[in-house]
Amino acid sequence: MPINPKDIEWVEEPSMNFWESTYLPAVFDGLRTTGQHVADFHPVTEFYPEQKPDLPSHYRGVHRLNRDDKGRVKCVACMMCATACPAHCIDIVAQDAPKDDPHWADRDKFPKSFVIDELKCIYCGMCEEACPVDSIELTNIFDLTGMSRQEMMFDKEKLLSVFDQTKDSAHNPVRTHKGKLGHASDFTNLHTLGPATTVRADDRSAKANSAGVIE
Amino acid sequence: MPTVIVNNKPVEIGPSEKLNCIQAAERAGDTIPSYCWHHDLSVVASCRMCLVEVGEKKPDGTIAMQPKLSPGCQTPVKDGTVIVSNSEKVLAAQKATLEYLLLNHPLDCPVCDQAGECGLQDYSYKYGRGYSRLQEPKNIKPDKDYIGDQITLFTDRCIMCTRCVRFTREISGTAEMQVISRGSHEEIDIFPGEPCNNKLAGNVVDLCPVGALCSKDFLYQQRVWWLKSKNSVCPGCSTGCSITVDQNEDVLYRLKPRENPQAQGSFMCDEGRFGWKYAQSDRRLTSPEQRSGGKTISRDWDVVLSTLGTTLADLSDQKSGTFVVAISPWATVEEAYLLAKFAKEVNPNARLALGPVRTVGEDDLYPKDIHGQPSLPTKFTIRAEKCPNRRGVESILNHFQGEIIPFSSVLYDIESGSIETLFVLGGDPEGWISDADAAKLDKLKLLIVQDLLGSAASSKAHFVLPGAAWAEKDGTFVNHNGLAQAIHRGLRGPEGSRPDGRILFELSGRRGLFHAASLRKEIGSQIPELAALSVGDLGEFGVSLSSAAKTEPQPVG
Numbered sequence: 085m086p087i088n089p090k091d092i093e094w095v096e097e098p099s100m101n102f103w104e105s106t107y108l109p110a111v112f113d114g115l116r117t118t119g120q121h122v123a124d125f126h127p128v129t130e131f132y133p134e135q136k137p138d139l140p141s142h143y144r145g146v147h148r149l150n151r152d153d154k155g156r157v158k159c160v161a162c163m164m165c166a167t168a169c170p171a172h173c174i175d176i177v178a179q180d181a182p183k184d185d186p187h188w189a190d191r192d193k194f195p196k197s198f199v200i201d202e203l204k205c206i207y208c209g210m211c212e213e214a215c216p217v218d219s220i221e222l223t224n225i226f227d228l229t230g231m232s233r234q235e236m237m238f239d240k241e242k243l244l245s246v247f248d249q250t251k252d253s254a255h256n257p258v259r260t261h262k263g264k265l266g267h268a269s270d271f272t273n274l275h276t277l278g279p280a281t282t283v284r285a286d287d288r289s290a291k292a293n294s295a296g297v298i299e
Numbered sequence: 300m301p302t303v304i305v306n307n308k309p310v311e312i313g314p315s316e317k318l319n320c321i322q323a324a325e326r327a328g329d330t331i332p333s334y335c336w337h338h339d340l341s342v343v344a345s346c347r348m349c350l351v352e353v354g355e356k357k358p359d360g361t362i363a364m365q366p367k368l369s370p371g372c373q374t375p376v377k378d379g380t381v382i383v384s385n386s387e388k389v390l391a392a393q394k395a396t397l398e399y400l401l402l403n404h405p406l407d408c409p410v411c412d413q414a415g416e417c418g419l420q421d422y423s424y425k426y427g428r429g430y431s432r433l434q435e436p437k438n439i440k441p442d443k444d445y446i447g448d449q450i451t452l453f454t455d456r457c458i459m460c461t462r463c464v465r466f467t468r469e470i471s472g473t474a475e476m477q478v479i480s481r482g483s484h485e486e487i488d489i490f491p492g493e494p495c496n497n498k499l500a501g502n503v504v505d506l507c508p509v510g511a512l513c514s515k516d517f518l519y520q521q522r523v524w525w526l527k528s529k530n531s532v533c534p535g536c537s538t539g540c541s542i543t544v545d546q547n548e549d550v551l552y553r554l555k556p557r558e559n560p561q562a563q564g565s566f567m568c569d570e571g572r573f574g575w576k577y578a579q580s581d582r583r584l585t586s587p588e589q590r591s592g593g594k595t596i597s598r599d600w601d602v603v604l605s606t607l608g609t610t611l612a613d614l615s616d617q618k619s620g621t622f623v624v625a626i627s628p629w630a631t632v633e634e635a636y637l638l639a640k641f642a643k644e645v646n647p648n649a650r651l652a653l654g655p656v657r658t659v660g661e662d663d664l665y666p667k668d669i670h671g672q673p674s675l676p677t678k679f680t681i682r683a684e685k686c687p688n689r690r691g692v693e694s695i696l697n698h699f700q701g702e703i704i705p706f707s708s709v710l711y712d713i714e715s716g717s718i719e720t721l722f723v724l725g726g727d728p729e730g731w732i733s734d735a736d737a738a739k740l741d742k743l744k745l746l747i748v749q750d751l752l753g754s755a756a757s758s759k760a761h762f763v764l765p766g767a768a769w770a771e772k773d774g775t776f777v778n779h780n781g782l783a784q785a786i787h788r789g790l791r792g793p794e795g796s797r798p799d800g801r802i803l804f805e806l807s808g809r810r811g812l813f814h815a816a817s818l819r820k821e822i823g824s825q826i827p828e829l830a831a832l833s834v835g836d837l838g839e840f841g842v843s844l845s846s847a848a849k850t851e852p853q854p855v856g
């Protein structure tokens with residue numbers, strides 16, 4: 085489309101006076117800025133990796149698999165995370181919990197193997213969102229390296245060790261502060277679920293401990 | 300015609316039809332939720348999920364509604380019956396029923412195998428209230444790991460619909476399951492020392508609307524929303540139960556019965572349900588092979604097939620009776636047709652025989668009485684003939700050969716030396732040839748074996764063609780009753796194997812691709828006995844070869 089001459093505005097270059105045409109005011113202005121930086125030193129360069137960045141706690145880095153209050157893997161192998169994962173990078177093989185073992189008596193199902201392909205992962209956090217027992221969480225750890233692709237396939241042990249490493253760090257709080265499994269397995273003490281919908285104020289559930297909160 | 304009014308919509312029902320409100324509403328396109336009712340079991344009306352308002356339209360046009368709600372499953376409809384299933388009163392009752400059913404329910408959906416196909420989940424979403432008002436601790440009952448060899452019970456998830464109990468009493472007749480205790484202590488259990496191991500036991504898992512009864516075979520293998528289903532037919536016996544094949548990423552996980560009033564009804568037997576493991580065993584033949592003097596010459600499909608083609612073409616001048624093709628009753632109608640036609644084209648004197656038909660014991664009729672004897676009326680039959688398609692293959696043989704030559708006579712003729720070339724189209728996963736019989740095959744000049752699993756015969760063959768299991772191919776099976784049902788390719792077989800239809804299609808030099816429906820049309824137009832196949836698409840329930848059975852659905856069994 086040709087430009088309409090009416091739309092063109094011609095701008096004249098402002099003419100310089102004597103001092104400006106010597107360029108000295110601009111040179112001194114520049115030197116003043118330099119002088120200010122010398123006097124008031126604020127470095128903006130980050131000395132990575134000697135200095136680690138201070139990331140917010142909702143930063144989405146490498147996953148961890150949390151442990152429950154008995155130190156077992158908290159994951160109940162429901163595969164919700166694998167279902168939610170848009171990158172299809174979670175592979176879980178489930179197994180029924182050993183019923184004769186008192187350590188596992190309260191559990192039905194747990195992951196025999198749990199592998200996340202950290203190279204395929206897009207760190208979207210959908211898995212964390214989907215997990216009904218707050219087992220899978222994304223940590224602050226972002227500087228992930230490995231010598232082979234295989235090394236970047238994080239298995240259950242590795243993901244649990246990430247939990248052990250990060251659980252006490254201020255940046256990676258165990259978000260629910262609960263070792264409890266909740267509804268997926270913990271049958272002895274089930275709480276009333278708060279209504280997911282609005283209820284009348286005189287409804288009994290409105291007074292439930294957890295009213296308004298979906299555990 | 301009697302007319303029923305469902306939510307203000309008039310629906311006509313047959314003059315002699317005996318329907319309840321749930322069925323009448325279904326005709327009107329409305330759903331009345333139900334748990335305990337199942338059309339093949341007696342009515343107990345215990346879950347109260349199906350409560351509806353029922354009334355009657357008087358001849359003078361006035362409508363009189365009953366003041367209280369009635370269970371729809373237990374209320375028969377007649378001319379003038381009025382059903383209301385969407386009033387405030389009904390919705391409130393549904394909400395209350397669900398809340399009650401969920402009172403002590405653990406809601407452990409994340410670890411529950413039924414999640415995704417669970418009646419409680421679906422109805423809670425559709426009709427429930429979304430939260431519980433229970434403040435007290437739930438009444439959690441211990442799980443029972445051993446209901447049967449294949450069945451485990453998560454007692455706390457049970458909603459006491461008693462479908463499982465009624466199934467073992469009414470369909471299998473074995474009555475292992477029962478309700479123990481009363482009130483909120485009610486539990487499902489087996490009669491002490493009588494585990495639920497009857498041959499129909501697996502059906503209680505399908506009948507259970509929730510995740511209480513689970514199949515040990517499938518437990519925790521997959522989440523059900525990952526499974527992809529295809530309609531198929533169980534090849535375990537000549538009853539030909541309609542089933543679905545559930546797979547994910549080419550691994551078969553389970554078979555489920557598919558309701559088909561013309562075939563078996565709503566159920567299937569455990570032999571069929573759990574007996575498919577051979578299809579994924581390492582005994583599968585996984586590469587074609589051409590051998591000469593005990594040495595492998597080629598393992599390449601193109602080479603093997605084209606050499607086989609020219610080798611068979613050389614037989615055209617052989618004299619009568621020296622070239623025999625044996626077609627197993629495990630082959631589909633299409634495969635039998637392709638092979639029979641090809642053999643007769645190669646050599647009009649070729650003899651077509653029926654492969655070995657395996658029968659085990661006698662037909663097993665259910666329900667059983669207390670002495671283990673079948674009692675009438677028969678509701679399910681596991682047939683002694685352990686192959687899916689004898690009738691279909693026989694129709695093909697009758698057309699091309701005019702008689703059915705049994706495999707035993709083929710073996711006899713091989714022994715006497717009058718047969719030089721044998722092409723066996725197998726498929727039977729249980730060894731169809733004994734070592735002694737296989738030894739007789741040494742006399743042959745040329746042996747071609749197209750089969751699923753390796754056998755004494757395939758190790759001797761000059762040509763081995765690895766075929767596909769029934770779940771991996773398209774085709775038609777004709778059951779004992781002449782019902783032709785389509786099977787569909789639900790998953791791919793191991794690399795190197797090919798669907799038998801495709802192998803034979805290529806071998807017979809046809810152009811294009813194997814397509815079961817077009818072949819059915821061709822078969823239907825050429826073979827009067829199989830004329831019913833000319834529709835091509837056999838639909839969900841199949842078509843009956845005899846027109847008599849077409850009009851009148853066969854009784855369950």
Ligand code: SF4
Pocket residue numbers: 165168169170171172173174200204205206207208209210211212
């Ligand atoms: S962060 Fe996203 S991509 Fe990565 S595993 Fe979780 S859901 Fe999948």
Ligand code: SF4
Pocket residue numbers: 158159160161162163164165166176211214215216217218219220
């Ligand atoms: S969603 Fe949570 S509990 Fe379920 S499999 Fe994933 S990590 Fe385990």
Ligand code: SF4
Pocket residue numbers: 404405406407408409411412413414415417418419420456509510511
């Ligand atoms: S039976 Fe249904 S509602 Fe109950 S835990 Fe299983 S899936 Fe959830």
Ligand code: SF4
Pocket residue numbers: 456457458459460461462463464487503506507508509511512
């Ligand atoms: S186990 Fe299942 S089928 Fe049997 S009564 Fe309970 S819910 Fe019904």
Ligand code: FES
Pocket residue numbers: 332333334335336343344345346347348349350370371372373
């Ligand atoms: S389906 Fe009618 S009461 Fe259960």
